[in-house]
Amino acid sequence: MKHYKQLTSEQRYQISGLTKAGLNQSQIADEWGVYKSTISPEFRRNKGRHGWHPKQA
Numbered sequence: 001m002k003h004y005k006q007l008t009s010e011q012r013y014q015i016s017g018l019t020k021a022g023l024n025q026s027q028i029a030d031e032w033g034v035y036k037s038t039i040s041p042e043f044r045r046n047k048g049r050h051g052w053h054p055k056q057a
Contacts, residue, residue: 015039
């Protein structure tokens with residue numbers, strides 16, 4: 001069973017690399033063993049004019 005986990009700064013940078021490599025939010029969540037709802041708020045909160053940026057987290 002998956003449990004809620006808060007993302008670290010390092011994980012936010014990993015998300016950036018994984019999305020550039022073509023993975024979507026669901027694939028990243030599955031790979032890390034977290035719910036998609038852990039990943040999706042990061043995209044909503046930190047989406048800039050030119051896409052998602054880990055520094056905004």
